[in-house]
Each structure stands twice: as C-alpha cells, then as structure tokens.
Amino acid sequence: MxxxxxxxxxxxxxxxxxxxxxxxxxxxxxxxxxxxxxxxRFFKRLLTAGVTSTPDFMLRNIVRDTVHAWGVDRTGTFKPLVGSFKGTIKTMRKDADTVRMMAAGAAFHGGYSYGHDPGAGKLVVEKLIRKHGIDEDSILDTPKKLARFMKYGWDRWQDLGSSFENATRARLYEGVKAKGGTHLEAAYEAKDIMDYSMGGDWPAVRFLCETVPFFGARMTGLQRLGRGAYENPQGFLAKGAMVALASVLLYLNNRDREEFKELEHRDRDNYYHFFIGDQHFRMPKPFEIGGYLRDSAGTADRVRN
Structure with a gap:
C-alpha cells in the first residue's frame, strides 16, 4: 500500500x-x-568530459543519435538527419520549446558525464544559478578574472555540445506538441528517447553506472532498444530492415575494393565507408542498432574469407 x-x-x-x-x-x-x-565519480567525470568535449565526438554522436532516435521513436514525429538539424537550431536559439523541455528535466547538460551522478547534477544547477546573476567581477583586470573568462569560453563550448546532445529531444518535443500532446507528454517522450539518469535498482549496477564511463549509457541504450522493439514491433522491424538493407548494399559495394579490405575490423565495425573516386568518407554507425549490424557484417566477412 x-x-x-x-x-x-x-x-x-x-x-x-x-x-x-x-x-x-x-x-x-x-x-x-x-x-x-x-x-x-570525479575521475569518471574527468575522463568522460574529456572524451565527449572533442569536436569529432560531438559530430559522431549526433549522427549516431539521429538514427537511434528514429529507430526507437514511438511517436512517429522524428525524421533522421532533418530532425536533428532542426533540433540543433532550436537548442542553439534556446527557443520557448527548448526552455520548457529543459525546465521539465527532459534535456541533458553533459548527459554522459552527469546522468548518474546527483552530486555533479548539483554542480550544474549551482552553475546555472550563478550564470543568470549579475557578476560585478566581469572586468578582466586580474589573473583570476582572466582565468574565469577562459572558463566562460569553455562553458560556451559545453553549451554547443549540449545543443548537439539535445537536438533529437527538442525535435521530438516539438513533434509531440504539434500532434496535440501535452507539455508533460512531450517532455516525457523527449527524455525517454535516451534517459541517462537511469541507474537501475541493483546496487552493483548502480555502482558501475556511477563509476565506469559510458557503462550506464550503454545499459540505457540496450534497455531502450528492447523497449522500442516491444512497444512498436512493426515500426521497429520496418526501420531496422531499412537500415540493415542499406548496410548490406553498402557492404556488397565495398567488399571487393582493396581500400576496404585493408581497413582494420575496428574501423569497419564502427563506421559506414563510402568511396567516391579517390576520396574515402566515413559515417559513424548508430549505437545499439548498429551493433547488431556490426556482428552480421563481421560474420559475413569472415565466412567469405
């Protein structure tokens, strides 16, 4: 009771x-x-923040995130690539929908770093409180203030990274509201697409989520993938089949190229490879959905060899 x-x-x-x-x-x-x-937690945040703050990670992350969000979206409002691009513009502008979504707790500021750490979340809240106050020490006339100014630049860079992280969520929020959903429903769908604050109930899993970089993110991704398949099996299978078909066709096109054969398996497993003339382009594979395709492509490659 x-x-x-x-x-x-x-x-x-x-x-x-x-x-x-x-x-x-x-x-x-x-x-x-x-x-x-x-x-x-401190060393976990230190390593995670160092990895997720690099430009190449931000770009790879939004490419992977857009396919993952499209694959598990149950609202039918998110379109890959286009949705993420529009969502990035919305979050950079801090429009009304983005502010409401953030106020509802559906957005993530450094989700990989802070998702399972309440102490770090407290630091983020305190920083936001200071951010919106009037600082009389904004004149750069001492080394300490100069250091603070450099930190301001770092914070702006982090805001840019958050815009990429929240792009799919902002677009989902807008799509649910456009279909007549309430603010609460839209915020829930935006948060639920990949909820980094989840940590499990078993103490051992909670410990690993709070101390091992990206462990919680991968557990959350697998759980969300499973729920996406269970809640909308027809849509999930249709979208998964489209991704699988495109992956197979690309593999068949590449398998006889010497440049492709010379690539390390790690490189093949994590990226789609496009060869246009003498140019070689890589596109990051989506998170959990791409994991199944990596296993399939690897098995086919080994059997063929």
Whole structure:
C-alpha cells in the first residue's frame, strides 16, 4: 500500500506489480556519498568530459543519435538527419520549446558525464544559478578574472555540445506538441528517447553506472532498444530492415575494393565507408542498432574469407 497527498489528504493505492512499486519507490533513491564514491565519480567525470568535449565526438554522436532516435521513436514525429538539424537550431536559439523541455528535466547538460551522478547534477544547477546573476567581477583586470573568462569560453563550448546532445529531444518535443500532446507528454517522450539518469535498482549496477564511463549509457541504450522493439514491433522491424538493407548494399559495394579490405575490423565495425573516386568518407554507425549490424557484417566477412 502506498499513499500520496491530494488537497492535503492521503489517498491510498494498492500496487500488485512488484516491479512498478520498486520503480516508484526508487524515484527518491539516495546515492552513496562516501569519500570512495566521490573520488570514483570525479575521475569518471574527468575522463568522460574529456572524451565527449572533442569536436569529432560531438559530430559522431549526433549522427549516431539521429538514427537511434528514429529507430526507437514511438511517436512517429522524428525524421533522421532533418530532425536533428532542426533540433540543433532550436537548442542553439534556446527557443520557448527548448526552455520548457529543459525546465521539465527532459534535456541533458553533459548527459554522459552527469546522468548518474546527483552530486555533479548539483554542480550544474549551482552553475546555472550563478550564470543568470549579475557578476560585478566581469572586468578582466586580474589573473583570476582572466582565468574565469577562459572558463566562460569553455562553458560556451559545453553549451554547443549540449545543443548537439539535445537536438533529437527538442525535435521530438516539438513533434509531440504539434500532434496535440501535452507539455508533460512531450517532455516525457523527449527524455525517454535516451534517459541517462537511469541507474537501475541493483546496487552493483548502480555502482558501475556511477563509476565506469559510458557503462550506464550503454545499459540505457540496450534497455531502450528492447523497449522500442516491444512497444512498436512493426515500426521497429520496418526501420531496422531499412537500415540493415542499406548496410548490406553498402557492404556488397565495398567488399571487393582493396581500400576496404585493408581497413582494420575496428574501423569497419564502427563506421559506414563510402568511396567516391579517390576520396574515402566515413559515417559513424548508430549505437545499439548498429551493433547488431556490426556482428552480421563481421560474420559475413569472415565466412567469405
């Protein structure tokens, strides 16, 4: 039995689903805050932020994210590439929909770095509070203020990275609202496309999510992929078949090229390769959806050899 207050009076409900009860009671779950965990989280954030702040990662990430979002989208409002491009423009402009989405908690500022770390989330909130205040020390007349100015440039760079991260979510939010959905429904769909704040209920998994870079992101991606296939099997299979067909055709086109044969398996597994004349172009494969195709392409390649 659980209860909530409605107009100051308790309203009781009986929950027969144990998993649902655990999910509800885990909403306010407190993370471990001892010195060991704080140290582990710090080094995890340090490595993750270093990786995700590079320009090449940002560009690869939005390409992978757009195919992943299209594959698991159950609203039918997101279009790959075009949706991400429009979403990037929206988040850079900080339009009304983007602000509402962020206020609802559906956006992620450094989702890879902060998604499973409440302490780091607190730092982000404090930074935003300071950001919107009036700073009398904005004149660069001391080394300390100069260092603060350089940090300001870093923060702007991070904002650019967040624009790429939130591009698909902003477009999904707008699409659900355009179809008549409420703000809450649109925010939920935008957040649920890849919820980095999820950390699981089992203590061992929560520990790994908080301390191992990208572990939580991959677990979340696999869980979301499975739900996407379960909730909309026809749409998921149709979109997956389109990606698979395009991947197979590209492989058949490339398999006899000497340039393709000389590539390392790691390179083949993580990128689509296009050869136009003497030019070689790579496009990052999507996250979990691309993982299945990597295994299939690798097996076909080994059998052929």
């Amino acid at each position: 659980v209860h909530v207050l409605l107009d100051g009076k308790p309203v009781y409900s009986h929950i027969g689903d144990l998993i649902l009860l655990r999910a509800l009671t885990s909403v306010h779950l407190q993370s471990w805050n001892n010195m060991v965990m704080k140290t582990a």
